[in-house]
Amino acid sequence: MSASPLIEIKDLRIRFHGDDGRVTHAVDSVDLSVANGATLGLVGESGCGKSVTSLAIMGLLPKQSAEITGAIRFDGFDLLKTPDQTLRDLRGNRLAMIFQEPMTSLNPSFTIGDQIIETILRHRGGSRRSARERAIELLRRVHIPSPERRIDEYPHKLSGGMRQRVMIAMALACDPRLLIADEPTTALDVTLQAQILELMRELKAASGAAIILITHDLGVVAEVCDEVAVMYAGEIVERAPVDELFAMPQHPYTVGLLGSIPRLDHRAEQLATIEGMVPNMAQPPAGCRFSARCPFVLDACTEAPPPLVEVSPGHLSRCIRAPLELLVS
Amino acid sequence: MALLEVEGLVKHFVAGRSLFGRALGHVKAVDGVSFSLDAGKTLALVGESGCGKSTVSRLVLRLIEPDAGTVRFAGRDLLSLDAGALRAFRREAQIIFQDPYASLNPRMTVGQILTEPLALHDLVPPAQRRERVAEILRLVGLEPRLERRYPHEFSGGQRQRIAIARALAVEPKLIICDEPVSALDVSIRSQILNLLRELQDRLGLAYIFVSHDLAVVKHIADHVAVMNLGQIVETAEADALFAAPRHPYSRALLSAIPVPKPRAKRSRIVLQGEIPSALSPPPGCRFHTRCPYVVDRCRSEMPQLVPDGIGHATACHRTSELPSSAAIVPSDGGFSPVLEKLVAAFSGGPEAVRGSGVSPLGTDPA
Numbered sequence: 166m167s168a169s170p171l172i173e174i175k176d177l178r179i180r181f182h183g184d185d186g187r188v189t190h191a192v193d194s195v196d197l198s199v200a201n202g203a204t205l206g207l208v209g210e211s212g213c214g215k216s217v218t219s220l221a222i223m224g225l226l227p228k229q230s231a232e233i234t235g236a237i238r239f240d241g242f243d244l245l246k247t248p249d250q251t252l253r254d255l256r257g258n259r260l261a262m263i264f265q266e267p268m269t270s271l272n273p274s275f276t277i278g279d280q281i282i283e284t285i286l287r288h289r290g291g292s293r294r295s296a297r298e299r300a301i302e303l304l305r306r307v308h309i310p311s312p313e314r315r316i317d318e319y320p321h322k323l324s325g326g327m328r329q330r331v332m333i334a335m336a337l338a339c340d341p342r343l344l345i346a347d348e349p350t351t352a353l354d355v356t357l358q359a360q361i362l363e364l365m366r367e368l369k370a371a372s373g374a375a376i377i378l379i380t381h382d383l384g385v386v387a388e389v390c391d392e393v394a395v396m397y398a399g400e401i402v403e404r405a406p407v408d409e410l411f412a413m414p415q416h417p418y419t420v421g422l423l424g425s426i427p428r429l430d431h432r433a434e435q436l437a438t439i440e441g442m443v444p445n446m447a448q449p450p451a452g453c454r455f456s457a458r459c460p461f462v463l464d465a466c467t468e469a470p471p472p473l474v475e476v477s478p479g480h481l482s483r484c485i486r487a488p489l490e491l492l493v494s
Numbered sequence: 495m496a497l498l499e500v501e502g503l504v505k506h507f508v509a510g511r512s513l514f515g516r517a518l519g520h521v522k523a524v525d526g527v528s529f530s531l532d533a534g535k536t537l538a539l540v541g542e543s544g545c546g547k548s549t550v551s552r553l554v555l556r557l558i559e560p561d562a563g564t565v566r567f568a569g570r571d572l573l574s575l576d577a578g579a580l581r582a583f584r585r586e587a588q589i590i591f592q593d594p595y596a597s598l599n600p601r602m603t604v605g606q607i608l609t610e611p612l613a614l615h616d617l618v619p620p621a622q623r624r625e626r627v628a629e630i631l632r633l634v635g636l637e638p639r640l641e642r643r644y645p646h647e648f649s650g651g652q653r654q655r656i657a658i659a660r661a662l663a664v665e666p667k668l669i670i671c672d673e674p675v676s677a678l679d680v681s682i683r684s685q686i687l688n689l690l691r692e693l694q695d696r697l698g699l700a701y702i703f704v705s706h707d708l709a710v711v712k713h714i715a716d717h718v719a720v721m722n723l724g725q726i727v728e729t730a731e732a733d734a735l736f737a738a739p740r741h742p743y744s745r746a747l748l749s750a751i752p753v754p755k756p757r758a759k760r761s762r763i764v765l766q767g768e769i770p771s772a773l774s775p776p777p778g779c780r781f782h783t784r785c786p787y788v789v790d791r792c793r794s795e796m797p798q799l800v801p802d803g804i805g806h807a808t809a810c811h812r813t814s815e816l817p818s819s820a821a822i823v824p825s826d827g828g829f830s831p832v833l834e835k836l837v838a839a840f841s842g843g844p845e846a847v848r849g850s851g852v853s854p855l856g857t858d859p860a
Contacts, residue, residue: 210680
């Protein structure tokens with residue numbers, strides 16, 4: 166990481182207050198930073214807090230029920246203390262997001278052109294004609310064939326892959342500094358996934374924007390990320406440069422994740438499984454949150470929450486048994 | 495004799511009608527598909543959305559009626575069965591769907607869900623049904639006492655186990671798995687894959703496995719049929735296909751598999767252009783609009799699926815002229831020895847590998 170990261174998250178905590186008075190600890194003491202031009206992968210399974218973290222960055226969590234503490238520094242702002250009006254100026258401008266479902270995140274009653282042009286006019290102003298020209302240019306950049314014609318089509322006329330490309334075009338409309346992509350390829354076929362990942366790499370190279378890629382697919386992470394943060398039950402349990410994480414994971418949960426993916430090179434009779442269930446986040450366990458499912462658990466693990474410590478330079482793990490290679494040598 | 499033999503299957507859906515009920519167009523969902531499957535084996539159908547793989551699986555069960563072709567199951571012609579015989583056939587072939595949230599009736603307890611097929615086919619005398627339900631639940635790694643619960647009380651992985659249990663209740667010979675793990679998290683996915691495999695070994699089940707996740711297919715399938723726009727373009731043993739795919743479409747698919755290894759060696763083929771519509775598939779080879787190796791002949795003449803004599807068949811005019819595909823499938827290089835040991839230790843070590851991820855799943859889903 167360079168001296169001044171583009172975005173820096175410090176001790177982010179998010180709690181949801183339910184109608185029944187229950188408090189769910191969705192995110193706890195998350196520290197993250199992303200440098201200009203870097204791609205951070207945020208990995209974890211359903212409910213681990215990865216999407217909630219990204220919504221907090223965008224300021225899209227409901228104010229009534231979500232209690233957010235900590236700091237999110239971006240481009241000179243603390244996003245958690247920024248007034249709504251300023252946030253609206255940032256969103257879609259310097260801060261952009263692509264959601265998982267291209268089917269539901271486009272408005273079906275406007276043409277794709279209208280939707281891109283709206284973003285450009287809102288943030289950049291200028292004439293409608295120049296905005297339209299820019300929209301066509303953006304569609305061309307995301308490799309939509311004959312953009313001059315496509316721009317006047319409604320979302321239902323486009324395939325899933327095309328809609329996702331329209332979403333990307335819209336996110337790029339104002340040259341964002343930070344792009345958050347929440348499972349951008351999950352709903353897509355492997356051939357389209359390859360196209361979209363290629364496109365994201367191209368755009369990063371061209372614009373130098375930073376990307377936070379949220380996914381549960383470790384294959385996608387290996388393809389496009391520079392650094393990875395693994396989340397489990399609202400906490401970051403491991404953070405490392407991508408090569409290191411895949412070469413020698415330092416948290417048992419990451420080991421389990423890697424072992425549970427079918428490999429192409431090697432036909433295992435049995436895949437690794439992670440037994441048990443995620444803890445109830447209304448009453449998180451006192452010690453390590455993974456301890457109930459961890460085969461390497463010690464008594465000490467259940468007594469106090471383990472800190473996130475540096476195992477080797479740049480490689481952090483929230484496990485008191487790290488370095489894990491000592492367990493098998 | 496093969497358990498299932500499918501010959502020249504065709505299904506065209508009507509894509510809208512005129513005011514007078516005349517068909518305006520047909521979606522050629524399945525257009526001349528043939529394959530066979532032996533007892534106890536797994537055939538995977540792969541291809542992009544809309545290639546017809548799910549339609550094939552429904553035609554095989556006669557959940558929808560084909561326009562042409564034959565389906566023979568254990569020697570019987572399925573399409574000639576009357577309603578009674580068809581119902582008896584349903585005992586022998588079952589299906590598991592992708593979404594375990596939508597495929598279980600929320601108003602029935604697990605016990606009721608599992609008892610229904612037993613009663614429907616009159617398999618077990620009423621007095622012994624509870625015992626049989628308990629047995630089936632144990633088979634899929636759930637505790638028998640869970641039979642009183644409703645589907646909403648279970649996690650996605652547990653629900654998929656219930657769906658598998660329901661399919662197993664009638665002791666089928668064939669189960670069609672339509673994207674059975676696509677909706678599940680990575681760690682749960684591996685539990686279900688292990689379970690499916692263990693059940694196959696134990697009960698001699700045949701599977702038709704429909705999936706777009708090719709690493710999963712490599713893991714579970716014996717044979718693979720690659721489909722594009724309603725037709726099989728290549729079929730082979732899974733190992734042979736993944737070692738050297740021949741059809742340009744299979745090459746593109748397999749080259750695009752993301753592997754969990756940074757900077758993996760790969761020669762990815764990124765297909766240009768959109769998938770043509772199944773309403774009006776292009777003439778000649780249906781892949782020619784996206785094929786990097788296209789020649790004039792491909793635009794006019796439809797290639798036939800030509801077997802090579804050792805179980806690998808390809809539908810491409812240029813099969814023999816194409817460059818070697820040995821390096822097409824990306825390599826993930828496997829784990830380092832230390833990581834290999836660590837993963838084994840995580841799973842309980844090679845001696846203590848626990849079957850099917852059967853575990854104390856009776857804990858309350860939070």
